[in-house]
Amino acid sequence: MTSSTETAGTPRAPETTLAELERRAAARRDRPSYGHDALIACDRVVRIFTTDGVEVQALQGLDLLVTKGELMALVGASGSGKSTLMNILAGLDVPTAGSAKVAGCDLLSMGPKERLRYRRDVVGFVWQQTARNLLPYLTAIQNITLPMQLRGGRNKRERAARAESLLAMLDIADCRDRRPQQLSGGQQQRVAIAVALANNPSVLLADEPTGELDSATGEQVFAAFRRANEELGTSIVIVTHDQAVANEVRRTVAIRDGRTSSEVLRRTEVDAATGQESQVAREYAMLDRAGRLQLPADYTQALGMEHRVLLELEQDHIGVWPDAHGAPEKPEGSSEPQEEREMREKREKREK
Numbered sequence: 257m258t259s260s261t262e263t264a265g266t267p268r269a270p271e272t273t274l275a276e277l278e279r280r281a282a283a284r285r286d287r288p289s290y291g292h293d294a295l296i297a298c299d300r301v302v303r304i305f306t307t308d309g310v311e312v313q314a315l316q317g318l319d320l321l322v323t324k325g326e327l328m329a330l331v332g333a334s335g336s337g338k339s340t341l342m343n344i345l346a347g348l349d350v351p352t353a354g355s356a357k358v359a360g361c362d363l364l365s366m367g368p369k370e371r372l373r374y375r376r377d378v379v380g381f382v383w384q385q386t387a388r389n390l391l392p393y394l395t396a397i398q399n400i401t402l403p404m405q406l407r408g409g410r411n412k413r414e415r416a417a418r419a420e421s422l423l424a425m426l427d428i429a430d431c432r433d434r435r436p437q438q439l440s441g442g443q444q445q446r447v448a449i450a451v452a453l454a455n456n457p458s459v460l461l462a463d464e465p466t467g468e469l470d471s472a473t474g475e476q477v478f479a480a481f482r483r484a485n486e487e488l489g490t491s492i493v494i495v496t497h498d499q500a501v502a503n504e505v506r507r508t509v510a511i512r513d514g515r516t517s518s519e520v521l522r523r524t525e526v527d528a529a530t531g532q533e534s535q536v537a538r539e540y541a542m543l544d545r546a547g548r549l550q551l552p553a554d555y556t557q558a559l560g561m562e563h564r565v566l567l568e569l570e571q572d573h574i575g576v577w578p579d580a581h582g583a584p585e586k587p588e589g590s591s592e593p594q595e596e597r598e599m600r601e602k603r604e605k606r607e608k
């Protein structure tokens with residue numbers, strides 16, 4: 257029988273020389289670090305909460321890369337760790353272990369001053385509860401100018417001009433002098449987006465921004481995020497249960513049990529014959545840096561996979577079988593490369 261660890265690890269050829277090992281070590285050393293060119297780089301992030309002596313591992317080694325200018329969605333069941341991750345990215349919470357960097361800021365080692373600057377200049381956030389986003393006694397334009405005032409560096413005229421241009425871009429110029437209670441839920445969320453964009457952050461984080469809205473209003477709010485992304489180049493991460501929002505972005509990352517588990521990538525394909533455009537979506541499982549893969553629960557349940565699976569390295573894929581059945585025989589004339597065949601034969605000999 258082939259054990260999963262034996263199959264997954266590549267046995268070192270006995271003839272490997274010291275020079276070869278040194279060459280491999282040097283190649284590893286010179287490789288750029290994980291996520292070196294990403295705007296958001298979460299590397300094996302762990303967050304453990306301890307309440308009354310009971311530990312909850314909200315994030316269990318989560319990896320996530322977001323590139324500059326991206327508009328992406330995060331989805332996952334309740335309790336999977338989405339809000340925990342958003343609070344960390346917003347600089348409101350600190351991971352227990354791992355590494356998390358946003359626009360070059362190290363979220364684990366920042367001191368209180370840097371953290372304040374980070375929250376003011378680097379990230380903007382929009383929360384689900386409209387009341388959390390806006391001050392009720394200020395008008396829309398006063399809410400938008402306030403973060404600029406707190407930051408300093410722009411005079412009154414410049415602040416007003418920036419606020420007016422955000423109101424116009426998000427199609428809410430008519431809301432300028434109204435207080436939050438005089439605005440609809442969708443208008444409040446669009447003003448909240450303008451507030452979050454006031455200091456021109458690199459990243460806009462939104463936790464269920466359409467959660468309290470009907471679908472038509474939710475669409476308008478999502479359109480405002482898209483406009484901010486396209487016109488200002490702001491990178492945007494939206495946590496959502498709203499399938500319509502998840503379907504609108506090019507990349508949707510799913511979190512399961514505190515880890516990124518799968519990703520859906522969408523692209524536009526143009527039919528060469530008719531010139532007609534269509535959206536193609538493809539789901540991928542995530543392979544973490546330790547080689548761990550989360551198989552979807554419905555796949556493993558369908559084949560009764562539990563605890564242990566058989567793996568087989570093929571020329572262009574890896575086969576996964578339930579423990580009880582074993583890997584299927586290779587078809588006649590299978591084009592297994594010589595090196596792989598030798599590895600397999602050695603393995604089989606060892607197991608006899």
Ligand SMILES: Nc1ncnc2c1ncn2[C@@H]1O[C@H](COP(=O)(O)OP(=O)(O)OP(=O)(O)O)[C@@H](O)[C@H]1O
Nearest residue numbers: 305307312314332333334335336337338339340341
């Ligand atoms: N401050 C805290 N103290 C203790 N446990 C917490 C705390 N915050 C979150 N948790 C726990 O961590 C896990 C992840 O919670 P989190 O709120 O991140 O999930 P979520 O995916 O955002 O869920 P939802 O979609 O319901 O908001 C849950 O088991 C939750 O109970």
